[in-house]
Amino acid sequence: MSILEWMPFSVLLPLLAAPVCALLPGRVLPWLLAMISVTASAVIMAFVLPEAVQAPMRYFFGDWPPPIGIEYRVDAVNGFIGLLIALMGTVILPWGRVSVNREVPQRQGLFYALFLLSFAGLMGITLTGDAFNVFVFLEISSLSTYVLVAQGRSRAAPLSAFRYLVMGTLGATFYLIGIGLIYIMTGTLNMVDLAERLPAVADSGAVQAAFGFIIVGIGLKLALFPLHRWLPGAYANAPSAVTVFLASTATKVAIYVLLRLVFTVFGLEFVRQMPFAEVFFVLGVIGILFASLWAVEQDNAKRLLAYSSVAQVGYMALAISFVSVAGISAGLVHMFNHALMKAALFMCVCTVIYQVGSPSISAFNGLGRKMPLTMLAFVLAGLSLIGVPLTVGFISKWLLIEAAMDQGNWFAVVVVLIGSLLAVLYIGKIAEAAWLKPTPEGHETIREARPALLLPMWLLVAANFYFGIDTRLTADVARRGAEMLLGVSP
Amino acid sequence: MDWLGHINYWVVIFLMMTGFYTVIARGNMVKIIIGLNIFQTSAFILFISAGKIIGASSPVLEKGVDLYSNPLPHVLILTAIVVGVATTAVGLALAVRVRENYGSIQDDRLTEEEEAEPGL
Numbered sequence: 001m002s003i004l005e006w007m008p009f010s011v012l013l014p015l016l017a018a019p020v021c022a023l024l025p026g027r028v029l030p031w032l033l034a035m036i037s038v039t040a041s042a043v044i045m046a047f048v049l050p051e052a053v054q055a056p057m058r059y060f061f062g063d064w065p066p067p068i069g070i071e072y073r074v075d076a077v078n079g080f081i082g083l084l085i086a087l088m089g090t091v092i093l094p095w096g097r098v099s100v101n102r103e104v105p106q107r108q109g110l111f112y113a114l115f116l117l118s119f120a121g122l123m124g125i126t127l128t129g130d131a132f133n134v135f136v137f138l139e140i141s142s143l144s145t146y147v148l149v150a151q152g153r154s155r156a157a158p159l160s161a162f163r164y165l166v167m168g169t170l171g172a173t174f175y176l177i178g179i180g181l182i183y184i185m186t187g188t189l190n191m192v193d194l195a196e197r198l199p200a201v202a203d204s205g206a207v208q209a210a211f212g213f214i215i216v217g218i219g220l221k222l223a224l225f226p227l228h229r230w231l232p233g234a235y236a237n238a239p240s241a242v243t244v245f246l247a248s249t250a251t252k253v254a255i256y257v258l259l260r261l262v263f264t265v266f267g268l269e270f271v272r273q274m275p276f277a278e279v280f281f282v283l284g285v286i287g288i289l290f291a292s293l294w295a296v297e298q299d300n301a302k303r304l305l306a307y308s309s310v311a312q313v314g315y316m317a318l319a320i321s322f323v324s325v326a327g328i329s330a331g332l333v334h335m336f337n338h339a340l341m342k343a344a345l346f347m348c349v350c351t352v353i354y355q356v357g358s359p360s361i362s363a364f365n366g367l368g369r370k371m372p373l374t375m376l377a378f379v380l381a382g383l384s385l386i387g388v389p390l391t392v393g394f395i396s397k398w399l400l401i402e403a404a405m406d407q408g409n410w411f412a413v414v415v416v417l418i419g420s421l422l423a424v425l426y427i428g429k430i431a432e433a434a435w436l437k438p439t440p441e442g443h444e445t446i447r448e449a450r451p452a453l454l455l456p457m458w459l460l461v462a463a464n465f466y467f468g469i470d471t472r473l474t475a476d477v478a479r480r481g482a483e484m485l486l487g488v489s490p
Numbered sequence: 491m492d493w494l495g496h497i498n499y500w501v502v503i504f505l506m507m508t509g510f511y512t513v514i515a516r517g518n519m520v521k522i523i524i525g526l527n528i529f530q531t532s533a534f535i536l537f538i539s540a541g542k543i544i545g546a547s548s549p550v551l552e553k554g555v556d557l558y559s560n561p562l563p564h565v566l567i568l569t570a571i572v573v574g575v576a577t578t579a580v581g582l583a584l585a586v587r588v589r590e591n592y593g594s595i596q597d598d599r600l601t602e603e604e605e606a607e608p609g610l
Contacts (some may be wrong), residue, residue, distance in 0.1 A: 158587035
């Protein structure tokens, strides 16, 4: 079999493994199966990406070429995102096993089955070249995510999951309506065909309304300010492994869908006619400032990082709003980098919750002496979030500021700097508690976490520095991807 | 503009707004789910009515018929209906769990309780 024939298996393997996983008894077997299928998916994507960067890979399901059949179309952009998701899954699963054992003690087969469905859904959204297929995978991943969030141990977990369900379903239905309208206007659902046929009907109100519906629908999924209300609750109350996985993958995939539909399907000319850049610029700026301020106010460490995620989505929206190769490649690089740093940060916080038992910031008091490795990892990943040189965060902010200056947009530069200062405040809040405050009574017995929790965490911290120094993979692939999205030949 | 000729779209818009309003304005979780269902149904009708071609027969191969309605939207919506049913089921299951935890499914009561909770 050639690599092209293997490519769809990066979605199919986890999808097929999920029902088997649900039937497996005990704790070891379901985890092992999940681990094997997610790793296989990552290996496949690692082989796919170099070829996809050269020329788009197209796989026709059942040998039916589009427009009749559904195709998977992988190029530099979605190959890159697909590899990112699969790698994050591979790193998070071994880490998650320990916390899942405590938080979801029973029926772990079902838990890992849902995890696999969510993973397969995200991979499917990324690889498919069919607009309706995106909706189907979106719902596969969303429905399993709602249930995963509800598995959290806190009393509020089902409530957060319900709120996420309402917002998520509204978003998906908005997307569906948008797709319906463009299907009515063009008679096709294949993204490449849509891109060819849409310019002819670009002036019609139906297509413009469809654009609005799709943007709002995906905006809900990616938690773009002011559509972010579901995110803090869902992230704060979900089981630790789910929080880490969602924070590093779910919003990234939504951003990818946005980029793909806006730039490949609707096209640059159409986007320039619509107030897309202005709206994203304003929402991005407000999102960065407000969400960072809210993050500073939080007393719950998980919720603090969740608000920080909303702010990071703001950076991505700001980067996209420049509608330039520099801007979009900055957005893509930040997407990759944010997955690395937010996964590392959430892992540290969730490890502390595992050891200490409370997510409030006062629980971190004096932990620097009790759990030095965890808290050092937190500080290093935090520096990356702030954007200190040698870390990936610095690369993201550098590219973003460069893209802003290309357009002479000094206001955006100032906003990025203020956002970074606020990040110093909210990361500093936890770091200060851990390193400078005295250990409270009753916390004397707390020990460093076990290696199974520390290793994946430090692997991600190391990646934060590795990709901060060697930017060949991220920056180059992202630039190629951005050029492809905007239709500029390299 | 041909008002009656577009009656399907008017129905879609009416249902869409009814459902959307219910989701936003109602605090009862079951009513929110009903609103979501109505909202989704409007999208289904949008697709299904788009497949109909006036004067065309149903999409079954037959001698002497050349104009068929488009079956594709119907197939797509079958998938979307399944998704809708699954969403309703998950939503109702979550409502049951919320009631077990809080003793209420009324949003304002839940928000009060949520804010009163320490540390979370």
